[in-house]
Amino acid sequence: MSSVLFFIAAIGVISGAIGVVMLRNPFYCVLSLVAHLISLAVLFLLLRAEFVAAVQVVVYAGAVMVLYVFVVAYVGEEGDSIGERLRAPGRVGSGLRLGGAIVGAALLVELLIALLGTGLEATSGYGAGYVPGPQAYGTPAYIGKLLLTRFLLSFELASFLLLIAAVGGVVLARRRGGIGEADEHQTFAPLDLVRPRETGTTVESVGTFLPHGQVRAARSEQAEQSPVETGAGRST
Amino acid sequence: MSIAWYLAVSAIVFSLGAVGVMTRRNPLVVLLCLELMLNGGNLALIAFSRMWGNGDGQILAIVVMTVAACEVCIGLGMIVAIYRQRLPIDVDELRELQG
Numbered sequence: 001m002s003s004v005l006f007f008i009a010a011i012g013v014i015s016g017a018i019g020v021v022m023l024r025n026p027f028y029c030v031l032s033l034v035a036h037l038i039s040l041a042v043l044f045l046l047l048r049a050e051f052v053a054a055v056q057v058v059v060y061a062g063a064v065m066v067l068y069v070f071v072v073a074y075v076g077e078e079g080d081s082i083g084e085r086l087r088a089p090g091r092v093g094s095g096l097r098l099g100g101a102i103v104g105a106a107l108l109v110e111l112l113i114a115l116l117g118t119g120l121e122a123t124s125g126y127g128a129g130y131v132p133g134p135q136a137y138g139t140p141a142y143i144g145k146l147l148l149t150r151f152l153l154s155f156e157l158a159s160f161l162l163l164i165a166a167v168g169g170v171v172l173a174r175r176r177g178g179i180g181e182a183d184e185h186q187t188f189a190p191l192d193l194v195r196p197r198e199t200g201t202t203v204e205s206v207g208t209f210l211p212h213g214q215v216r217a218a219r220s221e222q223a224e225q226s227p228v229e230t231g232a233g234r235s236t
Numbered sequence: 237m238s239i240a241w242y243l244a245v246s247a248i249v250f251s252l253g254a255v256g257v258m259t260r261r262n263p264l265v266v267l268l269c270l271e272l273m274l275n276g277g278n279l280a281l282i283a284f285s286r287m288w289g290n291g292d293g294q295i296l297a298i299v300v301m302t303v304a305a306c307e308v309c310i311g312l313g314m315i316v317a318i319y320r321q322r323l324p325i326d327v328d329e330l331r332e333l334q335g
Binding site: 002003006010013014017018020021026029030033036037040043044046047048049051052055056059060064067068071072074075096097099100101103104105107108111112115116124125126127128129130137138142143146147151154158161162164165166168169170171172173175 | 303
């Protein structure tokens with residue numbers, strides 16, 4: 001049973017990976033990666049890593065992939081034209097692709113030799129003994145205990161790294177000057193709450209500036225007065 | 237299944253991701269292929285962790301996931317910034333880093 005599940009999940013993992021590399025539309029690449037991640041979570045479950053499998057599905061296939069889908073939807077308006085540019089003549093595409101495939105095949109052979117050709121006899125075994133229980137290997141209690149005792153420093157460093165990355169992402173993706181012209185006049189200072197915005201400037205002395213509320217009030221006064229005036233103009 | 241099968245799958249996934257990083261031009265897809273490579277490494281880590289019956293590999297896999305999330309955050313921010321500058325979303329065309 002477990003070997004059948006292993007082969008199903010492994011086929012899902014590898015075909016998902018092939019889909020990510022081969023598909024042209026970035027949106028389909030993201031969907032293929034989601035399938036790959038869910039199959040990989042099944043493999044993690046087969047390796048008794050319950051907590052990591054749950055984290056994989058919830059965080060990776062859930063949150064991170066949603067971020068990807070949003071960015072593809074934001075950037076990929078020209079998704080088809082990206083594909084057309086890839087297929088356009090005059091590119092060095094075919095040679096690069098062939099070279100990439102050759103290097104990848106060499107890498108695969110080397111990795112297989114390194115991983116499977118070692119003298120480690122344990123790699124042909126089925127893993128260490130496993131005793132089920134509430135604090136067994138791979139359960140959240142086990143992982144949490146390890147994270148908060150033996151690996152506390154790496155845990156804190158990882159959380160700090162996440163904080164830095166979040167700040168960096170916001171800084172990188174924010175609107176810069178020159179592109180967002182519409183937002184320029186909407187700056188708002190704390191002192192605007194307590195005094196009119198143009199206090200102490202020439203605009204105030206000339207009297208042409210009125211804050212929004214006062215402008216509306218003045219317009220409504222004009223609107224009230226103007227029918228009378230126009231009516232008087234017509235009558236005369 | 238023996239641990240060696242899982243290691244073979246992880247090697248295949250890693251080299252597929254490497255091929256994607258080398259051949260694809262869209263930076264979004266390059267990031268996706270980087271995720272593939274990290275996932276291959278994660279699978280090997282968890283397989284070795286199961287082999288020894290020790291939780292260290294799983295902790296390291298969780299840390300790798302954290303680093304991958306940070307990389308996605310920064311990479312997608314950079315792609316959005318590139319898109320805002322009206323530059324081509326193409327790794328070959330992006331030769332200048334002056335912004």
